[in-house]
Amino acid sequence: MHASVATVAFDGVECRRVDVQVQQLSADNGIFTMVGLADKAVAESRDRVRGAFAGIGLALPSQRIIANLAPADLPKEGSHFDLPIALALLASMGVIPPDALSGWVAIGELGLDGRIAPVGGALPAAMAADGMGLGLICPEANGPEAAWAGDVPVLAPRSLIGLVNHFKGAQVLARPKPGDLRSGDRPPDLREVKGQEGAKRALEIAAAGGHNLLFVGPPGSGKSMMAARLPGLLPPLTSRELLETSMVWSIAGLIERGGLTRDRPFRAPHHSASMAALTGGGHKAKPGEASLAHNGVLFLDELPEYGAQALDSLRQPLETGEIVVARANAHVRYPARFQLVAAMNPCRCGIGGGGKGACGKAPRCQRDYQNRISGPMFDRIDLTVETPPVTAADMALPAPSEGTAEAAARVAEARAMQMARLAKAGVDPETARDQTINARVSGELLDRFAAPDAPGKSLLMRAGERGGMTARGWTRTLRLARTIADLDGSDGVLRRHIAEALIYRRAGFGSGDTAPAGPVTTPVW
Known part of the structure; x- marks a missing residue:
């Protein structure tokens, strides 16, 4: 079964859309293949997803699994691809409704116990999701940051099982509130x-x-x-x-x-x-x-x-x-x-x-x-x-x-x-x-x-x-x-x-600028 979910690749502070597509093939070998110009951190997502599934009591299908990160010519870097890969795989397995992911962009790193760890770039990702007309799924720790993006819908689960329960209707994840707008330490006088x-x-x-x-x-x-x-x-x-x-x-x-x-x-x-x-x-x-x-x-x-x-x-x-x-x-x-x-x-x-x-x-x-x-x-x-x-x-x-x-x-x-x-x-x-x-x-x-x-x-x-x-x-x-x-x-x-x-500007030892304001106090300055 085929399923997909949107995520982003960071290009400076800009975000480029990436579609994570997961397909299960009939071959009975349980191989998990990752394609789409992924770096080492993204390639290691296979093991983190496998461990996270075991942490919430799920096993990967015995069929061959292919995860494609499209477009294939765009470099993919970072651990934030863990969550979208896991969500697309859950949808392909029928654990969550296949159409539940159509309105979301997902980012997040998975722990082996199923928790979702914070990642960098939540605010640009939320802005990009808003520009696509979608909401953002991000780690709980990144929720207050993503909420600064405006009216974009934000889901910020603590763990993978909490997100599964949300999509199945067993619990409801409330939209996080923006973090504090604070002042730093009082500057010296x-x-x-x-x-x-x-x-x-x-x-x-x-x-x-x-x-x-x-x-x-x-x-x-x-x-x-x-x-x-x-x-x-x-x-x-x-x-x-x-x-x-x-x-x-x-x-x-x-x-x-x-x-x-x-x-x-x-x-x-x-x-x-x-x-x-x-x-x-x-x-x-x-x-x-x-x-x-x-x-x-x-x-x-x-x-x-x-x-x-x-x-x-x-x-x-x-x-x-x-x-x-x-x-x-x-x-x-x-x-x-x-x-x-x-x-x-x-x-x-x-x-x-x-x-x-x-x-x-x-x-x-x-x-x-x-x-x-x-x-x-x-x-x-x-x-x-x-x-x-x-x-x-x-x-x-x-x-x-x-x-x-x-x-x-x-x-x-x-x-x-x-x-x-x-x-x-x-x-x-x-x-x-x-x-x-x-x-x-x-x-x-x-x-x-x-x-x-x-x-x-x-x-x-x-x-x-x-x-x-x-x-x-x-x-x-x-x-x-x-x-x-x-x-x-x-x-x-x-x-x-x-x-x-x-x-x-009279002391321009590199620029040659000189002012008619009198001699300087040292031989050079």
Whole structure:
């Protein structure tokens, strides 16, 4: 007897439909054959299904069984194919009505005792099922997560026998409720950072416009402290951003008990992370740290210590907002629209070329250390800020009067100005969503919103001629100046806004950008 049920294969955060077809043949040998370009985990489903059937008191038919995963040319990966294979087999055996599965997509891993174990990707699978006009059958632990997909019907049984009883009418499985929409731990307060007023100003600008930021200073100057406080300055995720981010985390299996959060992600991988760990890949092309930071912050501490290949692999997503993992038989796309914040010492010894305890090998030590970062990579960083050593006098001062709450309020006002500009220009934020913050504005919108006044344009042209500014550097300077003007409450971009933007880009050791803002404090920076 033939039976089938729908499931999905994951292609990044997208889902492609797969039909699991089971056929029993007349041959009396009990062989269980799996076809359809299945990987090792899917091929092992035969033994897990056999064990799960024994766990609920069923035996496989003595006939030959063929399970086909169609389409046959689509690679099938993961243990979530266990449940649909088992359900199709149960229908072919007449244990459940054959037509009971026609309205469902099924995912889940089976235990040898018949329990259904949680799997990653429940939220994208539920969204895909809704798009097909079907409901979703998933493990009990994934039910609250799948329920976030809207009105899609969801069955979330604990075990295979419970699902059988539901389809036979012996019990009714209620639709699970969505998990909690929670907030994470309270972010650390900017008031705890003493000194570094210039760096705090840069942090606020970066938050207001979504700009990439690099802190450069000796150990103990507060670089990591300030980076950790950036999420507290950012507005919460919008509903669309929440769904996008949660789908990536669902694929990675990082959503606990179906709970979602509007807090923006903050990912801080160790500098020993490989290129696959940063951008995604591996045997199953899982999302990497850059995708897990989608709509949030990716913090890279000790920037020059990362591998050159791993670091340069971030150049594409910094421009396009997505990562393409190329494989022999497929290209997997993951969203990766993140804000980069990095920190580094000025040289290998960490001291730099000036002040007490200066490096004796300066400036060569600094130049060699900084050259580990490629010019194109550095050209994508909008603000480079020095963090001088924090003195005992700084530490003895009382806590600053302003903290995260005050800075976040100014950031919110600046972002509101950006949205108001789009509305006034008749631009729909949904269709131009990649340009809703200044760091992503480009083309005609950049010309309209960030055109400087005559003195500002003259200053920018002189800076470009003196420093050999790249086209990317020119664009990013305008974007940065636009954000500074927003924080200033100015409708137009003035000369002082261009001047401050150029100061933040003056240390371009890779890009060649130079600002007419005076000498830097060390031979290189």
